[in-house]
Amino acid sequence: xxxxxxxxxxxxxxxxxxxxxxxxxxxxxxxxxxxxxxxxxxxxxxxxxxxxxxxxxxxxxxxxxxxxxxxxxxxxxxxxxxxxxxxxxxxxxxxxxxxxxxxxxxxxxxxxxxxxxxxxxxxxxxxxxxxxxxxxxxxxxxxxxxxxxxxxxxxxxxxxxxxxxxxxxxxxxxxxxxxxxxxxxxxxxxxxxxxxxxxxxxxxxxxxxxxxxxxxxxxxxxxxxxxxxxxxxxxxxxxxxxxxxxxxxxxxxxxxxxxx
Numbered sequence: 001x002x003x004x005x006x007x008x009x010x011x012x013x014x015x016x017x018x019x020x021x022x023x024x025x026x027x028x029x030x031x032x033x034x035x036x037x038x039x040x041x042x043x044x045x046x047x048x049x050x051x052x053x054x055x056x057x058x059x060x061x062x063x064x065x066x067x068x069x070x071x072x073x074x075x076x077x078x079x080x081x082x083x084x085x086x087x088x089x090x091x092x093x094x095x096x097x098x099x100x101x102x103x104x105x106x107x108x109x110x111x112x113x114x115x116x117x118x119x120x121x122x123x124x125x126x127x128x129x130x131x132x133x134x135x136x137x138x139x140x141x142x143x144x145x146x147x148x149x150x151x152x153x154x155x156x157x158x159x160x161x162x163x164x165x166x167x168x169x170x171x172x173x174x175x176x177x178x179x180x181x182x183x184x185x186x187x188x189x190x191x192x193x194x195x196x197x198x199x200x201x202x203x204x205x206x207x208x209x210x211x212x213x214x215x216x217x218x219x220x221x222x223x224x225x226x227x228x229x230x231x232x233x234x235x236x237x238x239x240x241x242x243x244x245x246x247x248x249x250x251x252x253x254x255x256x257x258x259x260x
Contacts (some may be wrong), residue, residue: 001052006094006181007067013087014071015064018055026226028127029099030258031091031140033116036084037145037173039235040069042245050107050251057259060099064091076174079180081115081138088119096125101143103127107254110235111135114188117199121192130200130254133235135190136213138186143172144236152241171241191216200257204231204250229253235250 007013020026032047034040051061065072066087068079092104105128108116113134120126135141149170170174189212199222203210206228217224231247234240 006064007072007087007090008061011067011087013067013090014074015062015094016089017095018050018051018061018063020058020060021052021056022058024058025060026220027060027101028057028058029062029095029101029104031088031095031104031106032061032063033088033106033112033119034063034066035068035108035110035112038171038241039110042240042243043156044244046245046247046251047109050254051248053251053255054258057255059258060095060101062091062095062098064229077176079174080176080179081186084115085119085122089123092119092123092125105258106130107132107258109133110198111138111141114138114186114236117194118186118187119193120194120196124195126194128197128198128258129194129196130202130257131213132250132254133204134188134210134213135186136188136209136216138183140209142170142175142180142183148236148238148241152238188213189216191222193222194218194222196222197223200224200254201226202250202253202257203228204247205234215252227253227257 002017002216006011006015032051035043046148047063051063054061066084068074068076096104103125106116106126107130111131113131116129120129199217201214201224229250231249232245
């Protein structure tokens with residue numbers, strides 16, 4: 001495990017490179033695409049475990065923090081969807097250079113999966129894309145998080161739920177006008193055209209939105225494998241808002257998919 005900084009001097013990004021842990025290193029690299037806001041905190045350990053496991057299978061793996069998040073430069077108010085997409089593009093270029101490979105696979109969770117799909121639609125060097133409990137629609141996602149915030153606040157503090165849709169923070173993370181507008185503009189339906197070899201849609205539970213997304217991916221002419229792996233994946237549960245996510249079954253399923 002090798003922590004380092006990359007990007008530009010003005011916008012430094014923190015990354016952790018996991019070199020192949022076997023002598024038979026694969027000529028393949030993977031970038032892990034983190035989720036947004038409080039879900040980033042919940043998934044941090046799971047992403048570390050996934051990175052270590054994939055490196056143990058011989059993959060070059062890079063996980064990183066978007067600008068304004070985690071240990072990267074900037075603060076939360078500077079985070080935007082377009083900045084995250086730019087950061088992900090930088091991460092792809094970085095791991096290609098480090099590993100000496102021509103193509104990179106992307107594994108994204110929640111809004112990180114959405115960013116992975118959008119990035120793959122803009123590039124020709126993406127091999128596989130794994131969408132883990134993806135966010136098909138940015139506007140609906142913010143509404144879900146807003147509802148969760150209000151319910152959590154009422155449950156823990158007895159504070160009446162706020163009807164203000166322009167709240168400047170949700171579950172402790174800032175939501176500026178800019179990022180709100182950009183979230184509202186994000187959708188995976190219709191699914192963007194990809195040059196990736198295949199897409200894996202891996203979900204923790206059956207939902208209508210995932211079936212609709214699956215149909216949208218197929219309509220775009222993209223090869224998609226759909227898998228339901230029951231486990232930790234109810235992102236709207238009040239008692240799980242600040243709990244660490246450790247979905248061992250999903251990690252194993254993703255590792256199996258990447259090894260195929």
